[in-house]
Amino acid sequence: GDSVTQMEGPVTLSEEAFLTINCTYTATGYPSLFWYVQYPGEGLQLLLKATKADDKGSNKGFEATYRKETTSFHLEKGSVQVSDSAVYFCGHSGSARQLTFGSGTQLTVLP
Amino acid sequence: NAGVTQTPKFRVLKTGQSMTLLCAQDMNHEYMYWYRQDPGMGLRLIHYSVGEGTTAKGEVPDGYNVSRLKKQNFLLGLESAAPSQTSVYFCASSQDRGRDTEAFFGQGTRLTVV
Numbered sequence: 001g002d003s004v005t006q007m008e009g010p011v012t013l014s015e016e017a018f019l020t021i022n023c024t025y026t027a028t029g030y031p032s033l034f035w036y037v038q039y040p041g042e043g044l045q046l047l048l049k050a051t052k053a054d055d056k057g058s059n060k061g062f063e064a065t066y067r068k069e070t071t072s073f074h075l076e077k078g079s080v081q082v083s084d085s086a087v088y089f090c091g092h093s094g095s096a097r098q099l100t101f102g103s104g105t106q107l108t109v110l111p
Numbered sequence: 112n113a114g115v116t117q118t119p120k121f122r123v124l125k126t127g128q129s130m131t132l133l134c135a136q137d138m139n140h141e142y143m144y145w146y147r148q149d150p151g152m153g154l155r156l157i158h159y160s161v162g163e164g165t166t167a168k169g170e171v172p173d174g175y176n177v178s179r180l181k182k183q184n185f186l187l188g189l190e191s192a193a194p195s196q197t198s199v200y201f202c203a204s205s206q207d208r209g210r211d212t213e214a215f216f217g218q219g220t221r222l223t224v225v
Contacts, residue, residue: 006153032212043115043201043216044154089153093212098169099144099205103153 002027006090006102013080013109021075021105023064023090031092033057033066033073038087038104047075047088080109113137117202117217124192124224132187132220134202142205143185144169144214145177147198154201160185192224 007022025033032051036044048057053068062077073090085108091101118133134143141162146154156169160179174196176188185204189196199221203214 034213036216041218043218044203044214045216046213049213098156098159099203099212099214100156101146101154103151 002031002092002098002100004090004092004100004102006088006105008103008105010106010108013107015082015109015111016079017109019075019077019080019084019107021088021090021107023073023075023102025071025073025090025092025100027071027092027100030068033064034091034093034099035062035064035073035075036089036091036101038089040086044089080107082109082111085109115202115204115215115217117200117220119220120218121221122223124189124222126192126194126224128192129188129190130192130222131189132200132202132222134185134187134204134217136183136185136202136204136215138204138206138215139182140204140206140215141182143179144203144205145175145185145187146201146203147171148201148219149198157187157200192222194224196222197224198222 004025034049035047037047038044048059050057050066056065064075087104115136144159145157158177163182166177178186202217205214
């Protein structure tokens with residue numbers, strides 16, 4: 001069935017470090033792919049998305065490229081800030097009218 | 112613009128008690144979802160609705176019931192709460208299931224069953 005596998009956390013980085021959070025998926029057909037972010041005490045917010053192969057989603061310095069051949073959608077940021085500390089969820093719109101999410105990756109950025 | 116509003120934000124129940132969580136959206140979205148979030152498990156879909164008067168089971172529906180009598184509201188009921196239902200519950204809505212679907216989430220309801 002449809003699933004999303006994320007890199008396990010927690011991830012702790014120093015400010016200005018490079019960030020990669022891995023995400024791979026299984027799905028029927030060609031789903032759209034998403035990254036959502038959850039700040040402490042809040043609901044999830046869409047961070048970026050890509051709707052077809054080779055598309056790059058980007059927002060707030062974060063990027064992710066839809067790689068159909070490797071079924072991946074890894075999240076990257078060149079220089080993280082303390083304010084980026086949050087939980088990050090990879091997800092896709094699968095084949096069954098459902099949005100499927102990974103288990104989330106907790107990111108902590110230290111000053 | 113309120114978006115997706117969940118009521119209540121916090122609740123403590125005793126085992127066996129019942130309660131209803133309310134989700135309201137003001138974006139005229141067709142699709143609505145209830146998820147639960149547990150440590151290490153991420154988000155798991157409980158039930159969802161693709162339009163007024165419709166409901167469908169998600170990944171973990173047991174112990175929950177839902178109703179969508181009005182397009183803007185999606186109710187999640189626990190008839191006899193169990194400690195295993197201690198979790199954070201999120202409601203979400205979306206307009207379309209096409210390639211540009213984006214889900215909008217409420218701020219969550221933290222439920223503790225003792």
